Amino acid sequence: MPVRLEGRLTRPDRPAAGDYCSIDRALQVVGTRSAMLLLREASYGTTRFDDFVHRVGITEAVASSRLRELVEAGLLERRPYREPGQRTRHEYVLSESGEDLVPTLLALADWGRKHAPKKGTPTFTHHDCGADVSVTLRCAAGHDLGTDELVVRG
Amino acid sequence: MPVRLEGRLTRPDRPAAGDYCSIDRALQVVGTRSAMLLLREASYGTTRFDDFVHRVGITEAVASSRLRELVEAGLLERRPYREPGQRTRHEYVLSESGEDLVPTLLALADWGRKHAPKKGTPTFTHHDCGADVSVTLRCAAGHDLGTDELVVRG
Numbered sequence: 664m665p666v667r668l669e670g671r672l673t674r675p676d677r678p679a680a681g682d683y684c685s686i687d688r689a690l691q692v693v694g695t696r697s698a699m700l701l702l703r704e705a706s707y708g709t710t711r712f713d714d715f716v717h718r719v720g721i722t723e724a725v726a727s728s729r730l731r732e733l734v735e736a737g738l739l740e741r742r743p744y745r746e747p748g749q750r751t752r753h754e755y756v757l758s759e760s761g762e763d764l765v766p767t768l769l770a771l772a773d774w775g776r777k778h779a780p781k782k783g784t785p786t787f788t789h790h791d792c793g794a795d796v797s798v799t800l801r802c803a804a805g806h807d808l809g810t811d812e813l814v815v816r817g
Numbered sequence: 818m819p820v821r822l823e824g825r826l827t828r829p830d831r832p833a834a835g836d837y838c839s840i841d842r843a844l845q846v847v848g849t850r851s852a853m854l855l856l857r858e859a860s861y862g863t864t865r866f867d868d869f870v871h872r873v874g875i876t877e878a879v880a881s882s883r884l885r886e887l888v889e890a891g892l893l894e895r896r897p898y899r900e901p902g903q904r905t906r907h908e909y910v911l912s913e914s915g916e917d918l919v920p921t922l923l924a925l926a927d928w929g930r931k932h933a934p935k936k937g938t939p940t941f942t943h944h945d946c947g948a949d950v951s952v953t954l955r956c957a958a959g960h961d962l963g964t965d966e967l968v969v970r971g
Contacts, residue, residue: 679874720833775839
């Protein structure tokens with residue numbers, strides 16, 4: 664069941680949405696698998712370059728340019744650190760903006776668990792009560808809703 | 818605030834998650850901007866090849882291979898149709914599996930509206946009451962939760 668459209672979005676000849684669309688604007692920053700997986704790692708507490716490379720399973724070159732893009736876009740903060748006897752290095756810490764990407768990661772996990780199931784997959788649970796966590800569509804008036812109750816007005 | 822990790826995920830030398838991670842398995846299917854935007858269009862009711870090309874703003878070659886991948890992965894269904902006097906063509910309709918990607922699209926929209934705001938961006942509202950819609954983390958026991966209450970057990 665498609666969502667309901669209103670306004671300019673209902674015109675058959677509506678042009679490419681581009682920057683006009685908030686989904687597209689987000690994807691211009693995190694529209695690659697490697698960017699998303701680096702953010703997953705950062706939300707899991709990974710901060711160091713070598714750990715990002717190892718835990719995401721990407722090349723150093725890809726990790727380097729993707730981390731730089733995520734820092735420039737404000738999702739990660741780059742901070743200097745120095746271990747005894749070592750030169751200064753930098754670590755990458757999730758910013759508030761990066762943390763706001765966690766619901767997207769969890770929505771992807773919901774899809775992956777349901778439509779590409781695999782035994783032994785990590786679980787997402789609520790610390791306080793232990794119940795499984797997923798994402799829900801919710802309106803500001805407090806109603807949960809399905810896709811077919813969603814109106815997109817352009 | 819990172820999420821809380823338990824189990825094997827807490828090991829410093831844990832290997833690249835790969836297929837073991839449900840987020841990654843989802844991204845192996847929808848880990849490109851063009852795939853996500855084609856699914857946005859399909860959820861908005863777009864079914865025809867030319868409309869996908871025009872409304873997403875991608876080349877025919879990219880649209881063609883991406884649509885094929887999404888059909889193969891089961892997110893879109895390819896159906897024949899025929900207009901009077903024309904040859905048979907195919908349209909692409911969101912499957913149940915594709916519809917389950919809508920929360921991910923809305924989570925991206927939440928991020929885009931907050932962190933890359935732009936005037937005139939389409940709104941997402943609840944058909945029944947008109948209130949703004951966003952995604953929420955919710956546990957099976959009915960609690961809403963923040964990222965810092967999320968436990969990932971690997």
